Amino acid sequence: MWGYKVIVCLCLIYLTPTNSTRESEGSVFDQIFEDSLVLPGEIKYTSDEFLHMGIIFCNVTFYEKDTGIETTKHGRQFKNMIRSLFKSSEGTPLHMVFLTDQQSKHFIKQIMTSEIVKVLRAASIGPGTEINDFLNVYREGTPWKFPRKLRVEFADINYFSTTFKEELDHLKLWYGNMGQEEVKIGSDGKTYIYTISRKYQKDLFYIAPFYHKVFPKELKYIAFFDVDLQFKKDLSELIEHRKFMSGSEAIAVGLEQTPHYYLVSVNHRKKYPDSKIGFHGKTQGFNTGVVIYDLEKLRKSEIFDLMLTPENYRTWVYKYYFYGTVGDQDLFTQMYWEVPDLFYILPCEWNLQTHKDPSMSVETEKIYPLYHDCPHEPKILHDNKYIL
Incomplete structure (x- = not known):
């Protein structure tokens, strides 16, 4: 793996x-x-x-x-x-x-x-x-x-588990929710049983917020990649985006190209009818298959480490009305909704995802193209398609 x-x-x-x-x-x-x-x-x-x-x-x-x-x-x-x-x-x-x-x-x-x-x-x-x-x-x-x-x-990798055990346990409590088994009727009329994979209980899905604390101070940045990727361009083009990041933007990450965060934040919008959280565009949530961590900026940031507290996790989960299920991707999404200046959004072609949930409803399938729209040829193809 x-x-x-x-x-x-x-x-x-x-x-x-x-x-x-x-x-x-x-x-x-x-x-x-x-x-x-x-x-x-x-x-x-x-x-x-x-x-x-x-x-x-x-x-x-x-x-x-x-x-x-x-x-x-x-x-x-x-x-x-x-x-x-x-x-x-x-x-x-x-x-x-x-x-x-x-x-x-x-x-x-x-x-x-x-x-x-x-x-x-x-x-x-x-x-x-x-x-x-x-x-x-x-x-x-x-x-x-x-x-x-x-x-x-x-x-x-076990160094993170021993050094940050308490911090990782807190993150898993709020962003590793197993949830309940759910029965869905897809737009194709078939019945699907939806469960959250137990793999997201593993520490490896929660260690990204601590990279700047453990890698050598001489290392200015590092770009992390999932293994289900196909590279179409030399990665020097991707790293060029560091030049476009503002002084406060320390993490460069692409958007989630499905309505996932729109669906899980529905109760938030019911309470706050004017909120655009989860709408297609900058607030549609992240996909962390491709991420550039500017380690220098994260070390110097006055707020990044201060945000990583159980009190904040609890506040954000209750505010946006959903527990995380896939680790630091959910954490970074909620952090962006709170402090967008910490994040730079990568163009869609640098993490073009293939995932399309067959259990999505007719209503969800209608809005799916809005989230998955990318007018450019993929430079990194993320082959995370749903496998039954």
Whole structure:
């Protein structure tokens, strides 16, 4: 969230790799991967030379290990994400931080190694101390390039659970509500039983508000991504949005592209008829599949940490008439409704979501296009479609 196999099937015959090929691949992997699982505050690469990206990938189960993680939904998503990351690269140096655990680290490295080997076999990088040249490998007519520098580090996600246990428990109380099983009649006339996934009881869905406290002070920002993404553009274009953020805007995040927050805040609007909370536009709520955290601004903010209190959570939940169910996404949505100056809204094409709930009512389906409207081609496609 892992067997390892590289299959080449393009009407080409590959002989057993030569010793020089193995040495070349080995030298590249030695450059790329830091082998240790370190504390988040101990990551090494913090300079502006790299684009810094974070991914949460942990809790690989014994079942997934036995069956092969690449055969699971989560494993396939991760493999496709990494493949699209390389394919969309225009050579931007990339520093990847995986928040993970010791058990999962091995499988992350296996999948990434598998995808890198495919690039190596298609166009030799060659031995050396650095990956100096772009790789132009054509797949379906599209140039496939590789980051000029790639560094991968593994940070212990359990550090958050031990360091912020009380804070995480408070967040889960207000933003990890399991709710009741609900029966819905969809616009297609079918009956659906709706429940909240128990996965949102895990600490990993509540740790984002504490990134600025644990990553090294030399690290100015980090962009976090879900694993169910397909990258269509080099990520340097995304990070350019840091230049457009105002002095107070510390978190850049896209909008939720369904009427979800419109529906859950209905009782708020009944009490406050003039409220536009949940309406399509800036108040329609967030989707945290793609987020840029300006760590410098969060450290300097006079209000961000002060807002993270159980008293505020209680006030906001009662004010907007809904408990959160999906962790810090709900927290950030309510925080934005309270203090919009802390957030910068990313253009829709940087988190174009595929989710459409089949259990939505006829009335909800009528307004769905208003929330899902994005006139641009996706630069990051978020494949979070509903799976029965």
